[in-house]
Amino acid sequence: MTIGEVLKEEREQLKLTQKKMVEGTAISFSHYSKIENGIQDIKAKDLFALLDARKIDIYTFKEKVDNQRNENLDELTDKLTKAFYKPDIELAKQVKEKIDDFSNAEELQIRAELVVAVLTHNLKETKQELNSKLVNYFERDATWMNDPDMLRIIGNSTRITDFNLLATLMDKLLVKYDDINKFSLDTQKRIGNIFINYLHVLYDNRAKRMVQKYIKFLKKLPGIPELILNKLMGDYYDALFSKNKEELAWILHVLKRAVPKIVEGLPEK
Structure with a gap:
């Protein structure tokens, strides 16, 4: 509900016409009509004058606007997810446009930008614009490390995210999930997959000195069937970086038989 919609609600409760609503204020009838219909905004000083003229409590009014905006943001968050x-690029773009209208939703706006960029494979083109926002967001708010949606977005965009920013995020995740056995199986899979994607980035950037701690993480995942692929991928990157051709050939042979689609995207296949 917008300010205009709340004004309309208040006006109807007072049983006033639009002309009577603005009587004694500097707001014209035509302008007010457009405010109620969301066509034009209202200046703060005019809003205060209007509320005062109609004896509407400003704090109650603000609470109504804020509560409705929070409900709208919750709904938009669900739609963005x-x-x-799905994925649904058009829906993501529509939701992003609506989220951009809120002045108190920076985190959600950044998330919406990331979602649209990832779905349109446009993150590389937009990363310079997003980078400063992302750095501020990730440094200020550590809750992203507990958010499955944000983790999935980060995991899907590792190969096209700013390398220095990505290195910072991965190190934070490594600390957060160091004792991975304490977390759920879904979390173990999710973090394991993120680090597998990151190892590919490290290979592309020839950052060999940074790989061992992530390989070590994958190797210490529980030895259960659901995580076999994650552990096998850890062995693959270990053999790749150490240039163990015999071990690499054996792992690739297993991967080609078990999950041939994964092999297609590997550095050496």
């Missing part, structure tokens, strides 16, 4: 998982 659905758009990302």
Whole structure:
């Protein structure tokens, strides 16, 4: 609900016409009509004058606006998540446009930008614009490390995210999930997959000195069937970086038989 919609609600409760609503203020009837219909904004000083003229409590009014905006943001958050998982590019773009209208939703706006960029494979083109926002967001708010949606977005964009920013994020995740056995199986899979993607980035950037701690993480994942692929991928990158051709050939042979689609995207296949 916008300010205009709340004004309309207040006006109807007072049983006033639009002309009577603005009587005694500097707001014209035509301007007010457009405010109620969301066509034009209202200046703060005019809003205060209007509320005062109609004896409407400003704090109650603000609470109504804020509560409705929070409900709208919750709904938009759900829609953004659905758009990302479908995936539905058009829905994501529509939701992003609506989220951009809120002045108190920086985190959600950044998330929406990331979702649209990932779905349109446009993150590389937009990363310079996003980078400063992302750095501020990730440094200020550590809750992203507990958010499955944000982790999935980060995991899907590792190969096209700013390398220095990505290195910072990966190190934070490594500290957060160091004792990975304490976390759920879904979390173990999710973090394992993120680090597998990151190892590919490290290979592309020839950053061999940074790989061992992530390989070590994958190797210490529980030895259960659900995580076999994650552990095998850890062995693959270990053999790749150490140039153990015999071990690499054996692992690739297993991967080609078990999950041939994964092999297609590997550095050496």
